[in-house]
Amino acid sequence: MDEKDIPSRERVAIIGTGLAGLTTAHLLKNDKRFAVTLLEQVGRSQPSFIPSAMNLCCSHLTQAESLSFDSASVAVQSHETGAVERVDLPMRASAGGYYANLNRMYRHLDVPMHPVRFLFVFAKAINQKGIEPGSDQQALQNPSAAASAVPDGYFVHASNLHQMPPPRPSGYSAWRYLLEVLCLILCHAWFRAACFLVKPREESFAQYLERIWLPRRYTTHYLLPLMSSVSTCTHDELLDFPASDLVNYIKFSYSQQHYTVCGGVQQVQSRLSRGIEDIRVRSRVLEVLPQLNGKVMVRWQDEIGVQEEVFDRAVLAVSPDVASRLFAPLKVTGLDTMPTTWVESSVLTTPSRAHSLVDSDDTNSQGKVACMHHAAAELESASTQVITLRTQFSGAGGARSEALHTMPSGVVVSTCPLDPESEATQKTTLRTAGFRRTLRTVESRAIVERIMDGNNAGRSNTWVNGENNVWLAGSWCWDGMVLLEGCVVSAMRVADDFGVEVPWRA
Structure with missing residues (x-):
């Protein structure tokens, strides 16, 4: 066939390289009708290691400029073992059931995963000590003992009830703790039954909890700390979520195993971006402009200056506030009114500084990277890890919880810190990263539904997904919790609109 007889490929600009953008790019890249261009405003050298022969599950790490999905992750070296x-920042874990499409995609990409069990320690933030000296090593050697010894801890919950009875906090007598456990069993059974039997209305989570008469102490001391750590927001912000978000998450993740990616989400990023030839990092998109001929102009700023280029289609895989700022037709949808919050996550070590970050140019570290789940197979922490939920029940902004996750190497990942400016926290911090979290309300849910489902009865001036050859993708672009599953679902929806096959669809 003569070259002039070969139909030209449609050019698609994908703005944002989080999981939604990368998944969309991967799906379109595999269809010969489309040529994909990725635009990302970040761009730095990414630590990259050649794994040892004993860690074949980590054999696909690539050396490339960073993309957004893995940009905050770090490599940490133990001074003791090397x-x-x-x-990963923030910590990434997925549960079977709720993350059905995410886990199917991982299996399709041959992303190595391993199951992990958690001991969730509920504690009062009476003091602001944060990470305790030596607590990370105790959690490595004996997670159950570490969970019991957390200061001001009042309960320990084992994921999927893998440990019964649960470890008893050191400050509780056996009889007092037995009474606590019995009360929790009743409340927990009541709430689980309600999730399956009482269908949520168009109401907030707070209204749903009031309607099912859930005891207040169970809500404030157990349910909200745990679920706010999943959604990385304050308790009041979580109570404003649509009730259906939380109920569906609890129903579909019930009794499901948790999984993490061997070697971190760099594994996922490298597989999704493989084969994409046109990746433009350090390119901050300024504006997306629909053209009269149906095409889309993208204007961005890079190291040279302001650039612009015309594409056949564009996908905005960014947060709603950024999308409404870049694409003027979105201003009539109300996306700019959707609530967001800034979330920080840090890697902490012990005051003795037993760990350090590894620089990408440090050749001494080459060959030593490992999936710590396998490297620490002889330790209980290889499959059981401690997450402490420290809750501040009063103060400015209302109740909020900090999650402190002890990793297999001994470092602690802190998310939503209660006192990030304290001297103790500053001394133990190796790296801090921040990200914009989209929150959910009953009102914002209605906005997303109108945009994604084209439900614009009586609102002819409201933009819908795909109009002007522009699509939206992201963790918030579906009817559910703002989590990684939403990234995959929204990317699959774009693929469907483009007529592209989704190979992992059930």
Whole structure:
């Protein structure tokens, strides 16, 4: 066939390289009708290691400029063993059931995963000590003992009830703790039954909890700390979520195993971006402009200056506030009114500084990176990890919880810190990263539904997904919790609109 007889490929600009953008790009890249261009405003050298022969599950790490999905992750080296662990910021874990499409995609990509069990320690933030000296090593050697010894801890919950009875906090007598456990069993059974039997209305989570008469102490001391750590927001913000978000999450993740990616989400990023030839990092998109001929102009700023280029289609895989700022037709949808919050996550070590970050140019670390789940197979922490939920029940902004997750290497990942400016926290912090979290309300849910489902009865001036050859994708672009599953679902929806096959669809 003559070259002039070969139909030209449609050019698609994908703005944002989080999981939604990368998944969309991967799906379109595999269809010969489309040529994909990725635009990302970040761009730095990414630590990259050649894994040892004993860690074949980590054999696909690539050396490339960073993309957004893995940009905050770090490599941490133990001074004692010399082993290097890849630590994701924020911590990434998925549960079977709720993350059905995410886990199917991982299996399709041959992303190595391993099951992990958690001991969730509920504690009062009476003091602001944060990470305790030596607590990370105790959690490595004996997670159950570490969970019991957390200061001001009042309950320990084992994921999927893998440990019964649960470890008893050191400050509780056996009889007092037995009474606490019995009360919790009743409340927990009541709430689980309600999730399956009482269908949520168009109401907030707070209204749903009031309607099912859930005891207040169970809500404030157990349910909200745990679920706010999943959604990385304050308790009041979580109570404003649509009730259906929380109920569906609890129903579909019930009794499901948790999984993490061996070697961190760099594994996922490298597989999704493989084969995409046109990746433009350090390119901050300024504006997306629909053209009269149906095409889309993208204007961005890079190291040279302001650039612009015309594409056939564009996908905005960014947060709603950024999308409404870049694409003027979105201003009539109300996206700019959707609530967001800034979330910080940090990697902490002990005051003795038993760990350090590994620089990408440090050749001494080459060959030592490992999946710590396998490297620490002889330790209970290889499959059981401690997450402490420290809750501040009063103060400015209302109740909020900090999650402190002890990783297999001994470092601690802190998310939503209660006192990030304290001297103790500053001394133990190796790296801090921040990200914009989209929150959910009953009102914002209605906005997303109108945009994604084209439900614009009586609102002819409201933009819908795909109009002007522009699509939206992201963790918030579906009817559910703002989590990684939403990234995959929204990317699959774009693929469907483009007529592209989704190979992992059930």
